[in-house]
Amino acid sequence: MNVGLLYSRIRKDEKLLLSELRERGHDVEKIDVRKQRFNLAEAPEAFADLDIVVDRCLATSRSLYATQFCEAYGVPVVNSHETAEICSDKVKNSLALEAAGVPTPNTDVAFTTEAALESIEEFGYPCVLKPVIGSWGRLMAKIDSRDAAEAILEHKATLGHYEHKVFYVQEFVEKPGRDIRVLAVDGEPIAAMARSSDHWLTNAAKGAETEPFELDARAEELVQQASDAVGGGLLGVDLMEAGDDYTVHEVNHTVEFKALDGAVETDIAGTVVDWLEQKVDAESLEVTA
Amino acid sequence: MTECVECGADVTLHDDLEVGEIVDCTTCGAELEVVDTEPPVLERAPELEEDWGE
Secondary structure, X not given: OEEEEEXXXXXXXXXXXXXXXXXXXXXXXXXXXXXXXXXXXXXXXXXXXXXXXXXXXXXXXXXXXXXXHHHHOXXXXXXXXXXXXXXXXXXXXXXXXXXXXXXXXXXXXXXXXXXXXXXHHHHOOOEEEEOOOOOOOXXXXXXXXXXXXXXXXXXXXXXXXXXXXXXXXXXXOOOOOEEEEEEEXXXXXXXXXEEEOOOOOOOHHHOOEEEEOOOOHHHHHHHHHHHHHOOOOEEEEEEEEXXXXXXXXXXXXXXXXXXXXXXXXXXXXXXXXXXXXXXXXXXXXXXXX | OEEOOOOOXXXXXXXXXXXXXXXXXXXXXXXXEEEEEOXXXXXXXXXXXXXXXX
């Protein structure tokens, strides 16, 4: 198959995918989105004859537009624009999970510091303030007191651009020092790991320790539901253990899997490419029919 | 082996180098982007943007 890979930076994740695709004899067109010009009607040359495009854009803004252009040009893209649209924004992500009946941390969204402070006081301390766009645990605030809340809200309102004036306030979930990252394709788990840290943030990008995690039936069910809620695709579903159940805090659409690849025995890139091959086969069957 | 565009020190490169990959200069710590592989050409990598991530 002829695979286009949208990127602006080749991380270890992309290298694993590129290596697997090439080893299987697939043609790979690396498309640096920084060099593209997306015309409304005419697809850039790099998109000609592609069976599928894999969106690995590092920048959310580029991912959103590039996937939309792919769909406008009639080029199949994973993940879909719809999935990118939902997953890239924590508000949309949370709303989709809630609408699908997936347990997710209780969250308020407020547009002014006064309203946000009311939410914070109502949740009580600690609670969490997150940027609506962002990743790798950056700009997340665990708020332990009203003084801290006032200071953080003032900083966001004064120093941030308009997206920081959308205040996403969330209950603090008492997790057992770890959360769970599940890599899944259309809701089918490929592998899972627990990310542990003494810090309240347990992102791998923040240096959390990782180890394989065995999913039980309930976790598998929630991964499927969370994936369906955001439109499916190659996703990173993040869960926390909360009492006897789990809560899904977010779903990532340009999921990094290098930490997972190092933590588990599963051939991650191989399984992802298996899935891509199935996607392309299914598309060609549809076209033939 | 090529030269760091920031400090001029030699930068050792691995065999499976990819255009778009980032390598670190072990001398000055600069992040360098591979813009060509044959021969290897490095440029200063773009600064982290707020919307980067997964």
